[in-house]
Amino acid sequence: MKELLYLKDDQLKDLIEKIFVGYRETFSDSKKILDKYSIGLAHQKVIHLLSMYEGISISKLLAKLKVTKQSLNRVLKDLIKLEIIVFKKDEIDTRIKHVFLNEKGKKIFEEIFLLQKKRIYNALLDSSSEEVINFDKVLKKIING
């Protein structure tokens, strides 16, 4: 029988608070740049995913974001107005729309990311590779729980 300190409620509460704060801080560092382009957190997340998954389809974006179509479309319309995304129909199944950041979009992403990544970069730089690997490992388990 396991009887570990970190499985006790107090430690679990503490971790949950840290997960919240870690998220909030990670996604607030870039606020100034977002303001510069009059966009918000929702736009940042979409841009982030577009930079990771070039040409991702709408339905896959929806699945990753776990928001409704209506919610995503509001954001996409803003990004179209900003002229930073483009669409390409799938050549085989023309129902599917692939979304891409254009050059301007990639530049704006880099501006955002430059600020956002600092916090993570410094934390990892200050950690051993084993610590980093274990951080990733546990985070994955939390996600797939």
Place this chain on the structure above:
Amino acid sequence: MKELLYLKDDQLKDLIEKIFVGYRETFSDSKKILDKYSIGLAHQKVIHLLSMYEGISISKLLAKLKVTKQSLNRVLKDLIKLEIIVFKKDEIDTRIKHVFLNEKGKKIFEEIFLLQKKRIYNALLDSSSEEVINFDKVLKKIING
């Protein structure tokens, strides 16, 4: 000179996505219970902090949540209507108000927490103590970055 894989942009992007998903999942498991009491994520966070820091002052709550007084007060008023929090003036400095969950509040917290903690508990149970310690270590560094 460090030249580590996990300090590369692609890995940082990946981690940032995971931090987002980990937060979202961690705070969505308890949605059914929140609905039962007609409260939301903001209330859950306040209740969580009240269970961790019994008698915390308003200003310290504000500092932990990083929201405005108006925002917090909306939530506190809902919790008063639900009859789950009580206030006590500080005996020395009567400007300070200490906030507590009452018995009903503690019970509701336990209902919420029971659902919320499962994901974290299982992830930790499935990890070695070193992995857990390193997860906590890196998360702390991200927060304090």
Place this chain on the structure above:
DNA sequence: ATTATAGGTAAGTTATATTGACATATTATA
């Protein structure tokens, strides 16, 4: 006496998301 701190409130606004209903185009299948 003055200033700072702790907390409260009012009005209006913004950001992000929801539900429900309906529409179109395309592809897959019986």
Place this chain on the structure above:
DNA sequence: TATAATATGTCAATATAACTTACCTATAAT
């Protein structure tokens, strides 16, 4: 070929959580 399923879009109404700006009281510290 008729029908069902999929991918996407849109309208309208609503909810949640936050914001800004401004002003207020009470108490404590200097």
